[in-house]
Amino acid sequence: MATVATPGLGGKTEAHDPHESYLAEKGLKSWLFTLDHKRIGIMYLIGVLAAFLLGGILALLVRLELFTAGRTIMTAEQYNKVFSMHGIVMVFLFIIPAVPGALGNIFLPIQLGTKDVAFPRLNLTSFYVWVLGAVFGLYTMIHGGVDTGWTFYTPYSSKFTNTSVIPMLTAAFILGFSSILTGVNFIATVHTMRAPGMSWKRLPLFIWALYATSIIQVLATPVLAITLFLLIFERAFGLGIFDPSMGGDPVLFQHFFWFYSHPAVYIMIVPGMGVISEIICTFSRRAPFGYFFIAMSSLGLALLGFLVWGHHMFVAGMSEYSTMVFSALTFLVGIPSGVKVFNWVTTLYKGSISLKSPMLYALGFIFLFTIGGLTGLFLAMLAVDVHLHDTYFVVAHFHYVMVGGTVIAFVGGLHYWWPKFTGKMYNEGMARAAFALVFIGFNVTFLSQFVLGSRGMPRRYYDYLPEFQSLHQVSTIGSWILGLGFLVMLVMFIQSLQQGKDAPRNPWGSAALEWQTPTPIPFHNFVDQPVITRGPYDYHLATEAELDEGYAPGERPADADD
Amino acid sequence: MSSEAATADATTEVPEGHDDHGHDEHGHNDHAHPSYLAHHFDTPQQQFDAAKVGMWAFLVQELLFFSGIFVAYGIFRSWYPEMFSAAAHQLDRPIGAGNTIVLLVSSLTAALAVREAQLGRKAGTSRYLLLTILCALIFLGVKSYEYNHKFQAGLLPGHFYHPHLHHLVEGSPALPENAHIFYSIYFMATGIHAIHILVGIGVLTWIWRRNERGDFSKEYYAGVDIAALYWHLVDLVWIYLFPLLYLID
Ligand SMILES: [Cu+2]
Numbered sequence: 001m002a003t004v005a006t007p008g009l010g011g012k013t014e015a016h017d018p019h020e021s022y023l024a025e026k027g028l029k030s031w032l033f034t035l036d037h038k039r040i041g042i043m044y045l046i047g048v049l050a051a052f053l054l055g056g057i058l059a060l061l062v063r064l065e066l067f068t069a070g071r072t073i074m075t076a077e078q079y080n081k082v083f084s085m086h087g088i089v090m091v092f093l094f095i096i097p098a099v100p101g102a103l104g105n106i107f108l109p110i111q112l113g114t115k116d117v118a119f120p121r122l123n124l125t126s127f128y129v130w131v132l133g134a135v136f137g138l139y140t141m142i143h144g145g146v147d148t149g150w151t152f153y154t155p156y157s158s159k160f161t162n163t164s165v166i167p168m169l170t171a172a173f174i175l176g177f178s179s180i181l182t183g184v185n186f187i188a189t190v191h192t193m194r195a196p197g198m199s200w201k202r203l204p205l206f207i208w209a210l211y212a213t214s215i216i217q218v219l220a221t222p223v224l225a226i227t228l229f230l231l232i233f234e235r236a237f238g239l240g241i242f243d244p245s246m247g248g249d250p251v252l253f254q255h256f257f258w259f260y261s262h263p264a265v266y267i268m269i270v271p272g273m274g275v276i277s278e279i280i281c282t283f284s285r286r287a288p289f290g291y292f293f294i295a296m297s298s299l300g301l302a303l304l305g306f307l308v309w310g311h312h313m314f315v316a317g318m319s320e321y322s323t324m325v326f327s328a329l330t331f332l333v334g335i336p337s338g339v340k341v342f343n344w345v346t347t348l349y350k351g352s353i354s355l356k357s358p359m360l361y362a363l364g365f366i367f368l369f370t371i372g373g374l375t376g377l378f379l380a381m382l383a384v385d386v387h388l389h390d391t392y393f394v395v396a397h398f399h400y401v402m403v404g405g406t407v408i409a410f411v412g413g414l415h416y417w418w419p420k421f422t423g424k425m426y427n428e429g430m431a432r433a434a435f436a437l438v439f440i441g442f443n444v445t446f447l448s449q450f451v452l453g454s455r456g457m458p459r460r461y462y463d464y465l466p467e468f469q470s471l472h473q474v475s476t477i478g479s480w481i482l483g484l485g486f487l488v489m490l491v492m493f494i495q496s497l498q499q500g501k502d503a504p505r506n507p508w509g510s511a512a513l514e515w516q517t518p519t520p521i522p523f524h525n526f527v528d529q530p531v532i533t534r535g536p537y538d539y540h541l542a543t544e545a546e547l548d549e550g551y552a553p554g555e556r557p558a559d560a561d562d
Numbered sequence: 563m564s565s566e567a568a569t570a571d572a573t574t575e576v577p578e579g580h581d582d583h584g585h586d587e588h589g590h591n592d593h594a595h596p597s598y599l600a601h602h603f604d605t606p607q608q609q610f611d612a613a614k615v616g617m618w619a620f621l622v623q624e625l626l627f628f629s630g631i632f633v634a635y636g637i638f639r640s641w642y643p644e645m646f647s648a649a650a651h652q653l654d655r656p657i658g659a660g661n662t663i664v665l666l667v668s669s670l671t672a673a674l675a676v677r678e679a680q681l682g683r684k685a686g687t688s689r690y691l692l693l694t695i696l697c698a699l700i701f702l703g704v705k706s707y708e709y710n711h712k713f714q715a716g717l718l719p720g721h722f723y724h725p726h727l728h729h730l731v732e733g734s735p736a737l738p739e740n741a742h743i744f745y746s747i748y749f750m751a752t753g754i755h756a757i758h759i760l761v762g763i764g765v766l767t768w769i770w771r772r773n774e775r776g777d778f779s780k781e782y783y784a785g786v787d788i789a790a791l792y793w794h795l796v797d798l799v800w801i802y803l804f805p806l807l808y809l810i811d
Contacts, residue, residue, distance in 0.1 A: 116602035118612040180623050188616035192608055222623045226630030230750065238721035239746040241634060246720065247740035252637060256630060529604075 018527045021423065021520040035120035038421065038521060040127050041105030047130065048102055051093035052407075056486065058086035063445070063479040066472045069464050076462040080147035081163065083460060087150030088168065092175045093134055095406055096264065099271035100182055100217075101130070103413045104210045106421050108186060110514040110521065111204045113195025113530040118188040126181035133175035140167040149460065151261070154242040154253040158234045166232055173228045176221045179267070183217030186210055197532030204512060204536045205281075205294050209274025212298035216263045216270070216305060224260035227253070251316050258309035266305040269369075269401060270298055272409030273340055276362050279416050280344050282510040283359035284351025287537035290343040297336035304333050314385045323382055330380035337373045341366060356508065357431035361412025364439050368404025372397060375450065390460075393453025396446045404442060411438070411489070418496070419503030423520035426496035434492060437485030444478030511542040598782040606781060613784045621795045624758075628799055631751045635806060638743050647811035648735040649744035652717055654708060658808040661704045662800065668697030669797040672766075672790040679787070682780035684773060691770040691786075694793065698763045705756055712745070719746035735811075751803055758796045765789050 022038045031039055062083050065072045074082065105123065109116050117123050140146065146168045148157040157165050190203075190211045203211075231253065233239050240246030242253045281288050288294055310318060310326030318326075344366055353359070375397040378384050388394065419425055448471045453459075457468050464472065506515040513536055517526050534541040596606065603609040639646045671693040678686030712718065715729035723742030730737070769789045772778065778786060 114602070118616060120600075120602065122616075184616050184619045184623065187619045188612045191615045192612040193602075218619050218623045219626055222627035223630050226627050226754075229754075230630065230634070233719070233746075233750065237719060239750070240720045240740075240742055241638070241746055247642070247743055249637070252634065256633075 018522055018524060019518065020523050022523045023423070023520055024523075033124075035116070035124055036523070037109050037117050037120065037123055038106050038525075040120075040123050041102050041107075042421070043127055044097060044105055044130070045102035047127075047134065048094050048098045051089055051134065052098075055086055055090035055094055056483065058082050058089065060479055060483055062086055063476040065462070066464075067476045069466060069469055077147065079462045080460075081145040084147050084149050085141055085145050088137065088146070088172070090402075091150050091264075091268075092172050093130075093137060095268045095402060096175070096179055097130060097182070098410045099275060099406070099413065100186070100210055100213055100267075101127070103275065103410070103417060104186065104206075104271060105182075107417060107514055108189060108207060108210055109193065110517065110525050111207055111512070111536070112189065112193055113198050113513055113526065113532055114189070114193040115524045115526075116193075117185050118193055119185050122181055122185050126178045126185065129174060129178040129181065133171050133173075133178060136167055136171035136174060140164045140171060143167070151257060152228075152231060153257075154231065154234065154250045155244070158231060158242055165235055169228045169232050169235075173225055173232075176225045176228070179217050180221045180225075183214035183221070186214040187218065190214075195530050195532050199532075201292075202532055202535040203295070205277035205288060205291070205298075206271075206274035208295040209270050209277070209298045212302040213267050213270045215299075216267050216302050219306070220260045220263035220267070223256065224264070227256040227260065230256075251313065251318070254313050254316055255309070258312045259306075262309040262312065263302075263305040265401070266301050268406050270301055272365070272406040272413075273298065275409045275413035275416070276344065276365050277340075278512065279358045279362040279412055280347050281537045282416070282508050282512065283354045283356060283362070284348050285354075285509070285539055286347065286351045287535070287539065288343060289346035289349070290339070291535075291537070293339050294343050297339040300336035300339075301333070304329070304336065308333060311380055311385075314382055315389050327380055327382050331377065333380075334373070334377060337369075341370055341373070354508075357428060357435055358412050358416035358508075360432065360435045361408050361415060364435065365405060365408045365412065368400055368408060368442070372400030372402075372404050375400065387456075388453060390458055391453035392449040392457045392459055395459045396449035396453060399446050399449075404446070408438075408442075414493075416508070417514075418493070419507045420514060420519055421521060422497060422500075423503050424496045424500030425503045425507065426500055427492055430488060430492040430495075434485050434489035437481055437488060439485075441478050441481030441483070441485050445475050445482055446478070448472075448474040448478065506546070506548060509547045511539050511547060512536040516546055596781070598777070598779075610782075610784050613788055617788045617791050621791065624795055624799075628751075628754070631747065631754065632802070632806075635747050635751070638747065639810075642738070642740060642743065645738040645741055646744055648737055649717075649741040649748075650807060650810045651734045652712075652715065652730060652737070653748070653808045654711070655808050657704060657708060658804055661701050662804045664697050664701050664704070665797045665800050668694045668701070669794055671697065672793045676783070676787050676790045679773070679778055679783035680780065684776065684778070687773050687778065687783075687786060688770055691766055691773065695763055695766050695770070698759055698766070702756065702759055702763075705752065712749075717745050718742070719749050748807055751807065755796070755799055755803060758799070762789075762793050762796050765792060 022036055031043065034040060061073070062079070065074050065079050065082070105117070143164050146152075146157075146163040146165050147161055148163070148165060152165070152169065190207060194203075230239065230241065234242050238246070239248075241248040242250050244250060277288060277294055308326060308330045310322055311330045314323050314327070344362075355363075375393070379388055379394060379397060415426070415431060452468055452471045452475070455468070457464055457471075503519045505517075505519050508515070511534075513530065513532070516530075539547070599606055599609055603612070671690045675687050675690035675694065678690055711729070714726070716722075716724040716726045718724070720742055723745060725737055725741075766789055769785050772785055
């Protein structure tokens with residue numbers, strides 16, 4: 001019937017049937033050379049999930065080694081490399097591209113009501129740049145890896161370690177460019193590709209979050225690039241600018257590094273917050289409380305993110321006055337973060353809440369991110385930071401924000417949009433079981449680390465005093481529960497692909513635009529160019545047909561879904 | 563449009579005004595889509611705007627990339643002002659100034675190339691593009707002459723710093739021991755800038771070939787415009803590098 005609807009297409013051999021799924025074309029080539037943002041997003045998804053698996057295995061190894069004091073399964077040198085590689089893989093290969101590269105790529109154009117991102121070729125380029133960076137990273141790992149931690153602090157990284165620092169810096173440098181290109185692409189797309197009627201005030205909150213993230217990517221990542229570039233030359237040719245024995249300054253490296261890496265934390269968390277905003281609205285069936293404030297708090301975080309990098313160096317020898325300023329500015333970050341949390345919670349109030357698995361992740365996110373955010377305030381306080389700096393408290397805080405925040409949001413978004421981009425439903429019972437395991441396992445792993453840290457267990461240490469052993473063991477057991485949770489999730493998703501029921505157009509009854517297009521998504525995202533007449537959360541303006549959870553008539557040929 | 567599809571698309575109904583290309587845009591070849599317009603854009607204006615916004619975002623990125631070098635420069639100059647002025651004394655000002663003029667001229671020719679493209683004058687566009695490339699090559703030639711002198715004089719970054727007194731400028735102040743930091747910054751800054759010039763030459767050559775092929779017209783000259791924007795940035799960075807490195811003692 002699709003062809004009946006478009007008689008004008010006669011004679012155009014290149015034309016796509018407007019109803020045809022973007023997954024219809026088969027063959028490896030149709031994927032590797034695709035310019036379709038959805039397919040590029042899927043390739044990103046596969047890539048970042050592979051990185052997550054690798055980083056996760058490394059994490060389990062770190063925890064296993066710490067099960068007993070002294071040697072458990074590896075030497076101290078191996079341990080230094082394993083935790084460094086865990087950090088590098090998770091930060092540069094997984095968490096930075098995870099939400100924007102995978103979910104953002106698939107859904108940004110659809111949520112804007114357009115056919116593609118502004119620069120499809122650049123989009124594919126940025127994916128292959130990511131692949132190139134990943135290849136460099138893996139090459140380095142095979143050749144012994146690095147033991148500098150993911151922060152590459154000088155002068156250890158530039159003068160003392162004999163591990164493969166230069167190839168690893170090159171990998172991070174390349175990965176940075178992938179991130180920049182995605183940011184440039186998204187900024188141009190949001191500015192110029194919105195569908196007719198998609199005003200800035202109607203922009204989905206996920207788009208606002210991606211837009212804020214893109215700004216950070218464009219403004220912060222080049223600073224990392226130049227920093228790594230300088231460090232490569234410092235190590236290769238002894239430039240001396242980070243070397244105190246030659247008149248240079250190692251703290252300068254820390255300033256440069258954190259000028260990127262603090263904003264980078266927002267590159268990691270802000271898109272996750274966007275995902276959570278979408279999920280909360282859909283599963284509360286109402287518009288967000290304070291749309292404008294949630295949107296602007298993303299931009300607020302992006303801005304503040306550039307002003308607080310010094311809080312990583314309170315004990316590195318900065319002047320008292322600058323530590324005071326950085327501490328005060330860091331407290332300000334609590335404002336946009338708090339705005340988001342309070343608005344999400346208020347959105348739930350009197351909402352028609354459905355506790356499907358994506359919503360469980362969203363609620364879990366609010367809980368875990370709140371702990372992660374509030375413990376950040378401990379570290380922002382100068383006197384307290386002297387005690388907690390470089391302890392497991394920092395590790396736990398960081399993981400509460402990055403895993404409890406971003407990973408939970410990423411996984412929640414995966415559950416939320418999975419039916420739309422794969423066209424398959426998944427086993428809800430298994431999804432909930434996986435959530436329970438992940439949630440419990442995560443808290444067991446990292447709550448214990450708050451206690452460890454506050455009692456003085458330094459981070460990155462291979463060995464520890466006997467009194468820390470029981471808490472380390474609790475944490476390691478937690479990591480197994482967490483790993484099991486992800487394993488169940490993996491089985492659940494694979495099962496869904498193989499034998500899942502065909503997904504309806506709008507399984508969650510959402511008013512948002514991406515749920516109004518057929519499932520699986522048509523090649524050009526929509527059958528016809530959409531014209532936006534209401535906001536994505538205007539449940540009071542949405543028609544019954546739009547919110548219908550079942551199959552739209554005629555959408556699935558012959559209704560052969562079971 | 564079928565009524566079935568309409569139920570699924572109530573938020574997304576097709577407006578009357580879109581009917582003339584509502585369906586046809588899925589094909590790639592009707593009157594509303596000239597050949598230079600990529601399929602995912604609706605109008606040439608949209609395509610041009612996207613390219614502009616994208617390029618500006620990229621240029622901001624470039625500025626931040628160079629900012630690291632400028633910050634390092636600022637910090638070390640504030641720490642070691644005498645060393646900086648003594649070390650800068652070894653740079654060749656007339657040559658640097660000449661190179662600055664060459665780059666300024668190249669920015670002018672790049673702007674004129676855009677002007678010619680806007681007027682649809684293909685030959686003029688090509689001529690000015692080639693002139694820009696020529697200026698870029700002259701700049702690189704002069705730069706490599708300067709580098710050569712620095713290599714001979716041993717005025718090199720970090721560990722490679724070993725000044726030969728007989729190569730230094732007559733009557734110049736004595737070079738402090740840590741002058742290698744100045745040359746580290748000098749070589750990193752001008753080296754990265756030179757890489758940008760090389761990239762610029764590549765981009766301008768590609769645009770020149772596209773222009774020769776007849777890709778551009780009065781209606782579509784985004785490529786020329788974007789390449790010129792990039793070139794202006796490369797020029798701008800040098801406008802800052804020249805006084806900061808050459809004119810400080
Ligand atoms: Cu920070």
